[in-house]
Amino acid sequence: MDRQRLEKALAAEFGGTEAERRAVARAARDLADSGQPSRDRGHALTVPGVIDHLGDAPDGSSLVERWNWWLGALDAAYGDYDYFTVRFVEGDEEAGLRR
Numbered sequence: 001m002d003r004q005r006l007e008k009a010l011a012a013e014f015g016g017t018e019a020e021r022r023a024v025a026r027a028a029r030d031l032a033d034s035g036q037p038s039r040d041r042g043h044a045l046t047v048p049g050v051i052d053h054l055g056d057a058p059d060g061s062s063l064v065e066r067w068n069w070w071l072g073a074l075d076a077a078y079g080d081y082d083y084f085t086v087r088f089v090e091g092d093e094e095a096g097l098r099r
Contacts, residue, residue: 007022007025021063
């Protein structure tokens with residue numbers, strides 16, 4: 001999972017602040033590095049895959065809300081994904097979501 005490539009794709013598709021994109025990309029990289037998606041779903045995380053799944057979130061959701069929505073779905077289906085949710089966006093006064 002290339003964090004920089006993901007951050008650019010997130011910006012193009014969903015906007016959000018730089019700090020939000022950085023937090024989501026970091027969480028995605030940590031998730032990919034854990035190997036959990038490969039074990040549970042049979043394939044590794046990819047940038048296009050993450051973008052597709054986040055696109056399924058409810059309209060009007062912020063970037064962090066989209067990420068957490070998807071992780072909630074993974075957690076419901078497989079368990080043990082809550083660890084990878086974004087709870088705080090450090091140094092981002094523009095972000096409306098803090099938990």
